[in-house]
Amino acid sequence: MFGNNSLVNIKVFAHKENKIMTKSIENLLKMIVPAQVPLSFHIELIKVQAIIARTQLVRQCRAFGGPGCSKYKDCDICDEGHCIDIVDDSYLRQTWKDNYNEYMEKLNRAIKETEGLIITINNKPIDPKFHDTCGGSTENSEDVLGNRVVYLRKVLCNYCSNSPNWDGHKDFTLKDIEERLNINFPKLKPSLKTEIKGFVEGIEKDESGRVREIKIGGKKLKGKDVMELLGLDSTKFSVTPATIRFNTRGKGHGLGLCQYGGNQMAIEGYSYDDIINYYYTGVEIKKYEIPCINKPLSGKILMIDPGHGGEKSQDFVGPTGLREKDVVLNVSKKLKNRLEQLGAHVYLTREEDEYMSLSERVKLANKIRPNFFISIHLNSFSNPSIHGCEIYYYRNDKDSEALGKAIMGSLVNNLSIVNRGVKVADFFLLRQIGVSSLRIELDYITNPEIEEKLKDSEYINRVAESISEGIVTYYKY
Structure with missing residues (x-):
């Protein structure tokens, strides 16, 4: 995703005009940064806020795999406030008055001097939380959000003691x-x-x-x-x-950047990258890159998990002896090749017939933290006529649900596989892995006709191609 200074356009639903408008990220920042921070602050803090706002937009933008606007279809954001706060030029003129030209010059400089920069961890944009005044220290994410976020760690901060919101x-x-x-x-x-x-x-x-x-x-x-x-x-x-x-004491949730603290750091001579690295633990500041047409999955990190494996495998066996562990490894290898051709960085949990415990798979996934973890399996039933695909995701994981539906649609359209549903499940892997995850039960190996298809290398190619097509559909604008 990173390394190029390319720009990307974002689709914004403008509620006053009741239409979709297209704006570049850099131009859109001029409408967002003033809604987030006073332009009377030091230029280095304005740069920090520009990078934060740009990071938020990249996370939201569907071209980069973001969810887009939850209210308006085919839009990245809207200007109604629930995606991100936006102000227009007339509001700024009315608010800034005699300071308009000075502040606009400062804003343009901050955006220009940080062009394309976003805050990342593991090569992915972070959720850059910020607040007004921390009151002496920021917070650990688990004390506010209920879950641990590695870059939202508590740091001591006496820089904001002069804030009007200290007490x-x-x-x-x-x-x-x-x-x-x-x-x-x-x-x-x-x-x-x-x-x-x-x-x-x-x-x-x-x-x-x-x-x-x-x-x-x-x-x-x-x-x-x-x-x-x-x-x-x-x-x-x-x-x-x-x-x-x-x-x-203080103002806001206490996560991430303390704006008054960061502003004081800037006054004392710290640069925007010093400030970002102080308030966000273990992050990198990088330039984003637009996914190209031929590489629509550029920058995506995916982990494919061929289920079972090795002598300890408790996989299912078809009527003539075809093993689930062998089929899913074959599918996963072909899927990896196809996804890499589309620009993704792909990891396999196993690349040969070897045993790997569920805990080891969880540990590997949580270390790499891919955009998605996809576990490939085959199903079994006592009635040999049963067939069809089932896809499972963990409860409340909307991203995985959406990806599951995209993959299911592709499998059904391309291979006429029976859709047995995209469902919620409480499988160990789905529950323990700290990223969006899917378990795909491709079909029933206990069905004789399905088993014969799974022996056909061309059919396996089509399965891998259909899954990759579903992933591209999910990420596609």
Whole structure:
């Protein structure tokens, strides 16, 4: 995907015009970066934000294997805010006013001097999280997202201590809190004994409920004195907050770039790449390259897993002795060759008839972290007339579901294989591998007619070609 300074166009759905517009990534950045960061910041921080925005676009763009806009078909993004925030020139003129020319010159320079650069890990664009002010340290991804992301690691940051958002607060009425948190506070009654540690505590009442003594702010007072000094109607009182103040430090989720911290680093002389490498762990800054027509899978990393293998293999056997482990290895090798011709970088979990445990396959996949892990198998059933393809993906993995449907469509169209469904499953490999994964059960080797087809090298070629065609369809714009 990387190494060339080529540019790519992105399709944007403009809701005001109600049409699809085509814009280059570099021009689109002029509408995105100002929505993400104040242009009053240092030029090096603006460069950082330009690289972040470009990385987001490349991840989103369907030409690079991104999901595209979830709302509008055949678009990479829309300008409605749920893909990425976009502002237009009239908004910038109104917002920047007398600073328009200065800020636009700074923006153009930042984009030009980082042209084509994106943030990558394992040769793939990262999800470049950023926030306003971290308040002293950024966060580990598992504490915010629930899963570990290797480049979103906690780093100490005192650079943002001058941020206007270093300390903040927000007040809520009890009713607000009840409604927003869907809770119920106890009903407020004079007889209620409430304490706020460090503020109001040590309340002593007599048998009729009158306050004898109370400690407020560390000072002991008689109930009678509090009544007189505060002008209360009675010594039968309780203390309840009318509002609750939440004091905060920092602003945002705390993941990735701290913008105010990065800006201070820039002021102190750090460059944009210094800042990126400080806040994102183990990343590389590279230039993206457009996949060409003849190499539509350029830059994609795929891992093909021929199921079973070796003497310990518990594979299925056809009526005349054809082994599943041999067929799927044959398919996988041909598939690897075809995918490499299309520009992909392809790994096989095994290249010969050898045993490899499921744990070893998981370890290898999680080390390489391909765009997709595809495990190839054949099925079995006691009824020899059963045939057809089944494809499985792990729950909520929308990318794998989409790829599975594309591959199934290609197999059905090219080979008239029966579509037995693209389904959710909880297989060990699908569950344990930390990337999008598929398990393809090509057909039933226990069906005599299918077994004969699987002995035919030309048919195997067509199977491999159909799977690769499905992968290209998934990635195709």
